[in-house]
Amino acid sequence: MKPILESPIITDICDMTANMYRLGWDERNGGNISWLLDEGELADYLDLSKTIRNIPIDFDAAELAGRLFLVTGTGKYFKNVTKDPEGNLGIVRVAPNGRELELLWGFEGNTLPTSEFPTHLMNHMARLKADPEHKVVMHCHPANTIAMTFVHSIDDRDFTCTLWQMITECIVVFPDGVGVVPWMVSGTNDIGAATADKIKDCRLVVWAHHGIFGTGRTLDEAFGLIETVEKAAEIYMKIAHLERKNEIPKDQLKALADTFHAVPREGWLD
Numbered sequence: 001m002k003p004i005l006e007s008p009i010i011t012d013i014c015d016m017t018a019n020m021y022r023l024g025w026d027e028r029n030g031g032n033i034s035w036l037l038d039e040g041e042l043a044d045y046l047d048l049s050k051t052i053r054n055i056p057i058d059f060d061a062a063e064l065a066g067r068l069f070l071v072t073g074t075g076k077y078f079k080n081v082t083k084d085p086e087g088n089l090g091i092v093r094v095a096p097n098g099r100e101l102e103l104l105w106g107f108e109g110n111t112l113p114t115s116e117f118p119t120h121l122m123n124h125m126a127r128l129k130a131d132p133e134h135k136v137v138m139h140c141h142p143a144n145t146i147a148m149t150f151v152h153s154i155d156d157r158d159f160t161c162t163l164w165q166m167i168t169e170c171i172v173v174f175p176d177g178v179g180v181v182p183w184m185v186s187g188t189n190d191i192g193a194a195t196a197d198k199i200k201d202c203r204l205v206v207w208a209h210h211g212i213f214g215t216g217r218t219l220d221e222a223f224g225l226i227e228t229v230e231k232a233a234e235i236y237m238k239i240a241h242l243e244r245k246n247e248i249p250k251d252q253l254k255a256l257a258d259t260f261h262a263v264p265r266e267g268w269l270d
């Protein structure tokens with residue numbers, strides 16, 4: 001077996017969590033990531049027949065039975081992942097009954113997966129139906145995106161159209177738009193279901209007054225989506241209280257999308 005700490009899976013997640021911490025998106029234990037892995041990616045690094053312990057989950061994830069995930073630990077700080085991957089990360093497999101996770105690596109010191117793992121698993125189920133190549137769910141607390149949910153309509157279409165008008169590239173990067181879940185208690189199956197219901201149609205969901213979920217086929221895709229929303233929200237927060245003298249005409253957004261072969265959410269530009 002090759003040392004797992006040298007695998008691209010672990011080095012990439014260490015780089016990503018450190019970068020997100022430095023961007024100020026993951027204060028204290030804020031944020032969490034889960035990454036659907038292929039057995040083939042892990043086979044050289046881990047004996048997949050050895051379960052360290054079983055971890056119960058309190059909803060039915062049978063749809064994902066046998067699937068492997070790298071996931072960040074509950075209460076853990078993104079800033080500390082690189083110096084202690086085994087204590088802050090775990091690799092788990094969803095058990096055949098869909099009610100337990102089999103821990104295959106990490107989560108040393110009896111650590112558990114992120115408190116938002118129900119939302120993560122529900123998001124994975126929803127995105128896999130939309131895109132069989134989907135792999136990553138990423139959650140964090142970027143300040144401008146959160147700020148915008150206090151002062152702007154949180155209707156999905158209104159919120160998205162404002163973001164699209166903030167930076168020319170937005171409609172090209174996320175033509176599928178952004179869903180917004182009104183404030184709810186986090187860490188619950190209910191917020192997981194509400195999030196999955198929106199994320200089935202778009203790769204990004206904002207939690208009002210809390211943070212954002214980005215998804216994608218790679219860590220970079222999920223990160224890049226969040227990064228672009230946060231930049232657009234930053235511009236919105238800089239100009240929201242100022243007199244606006246110019247803007248990207250809404251009717252030109254369609255032309256922009258056409259030029260870059262992006263298909264905006266049906267009816268949202270009408």
Ligand code: 2HA
Pocket residue numbers: 029030031032075114115116139186187
């Ligand atoms: O993992 O971000 O939403 C800590 C959180 C909870």
Ligand code: ZN
Pocket residue numbers: 030031139140141186210211
């Ligand atoms: Zn959070």
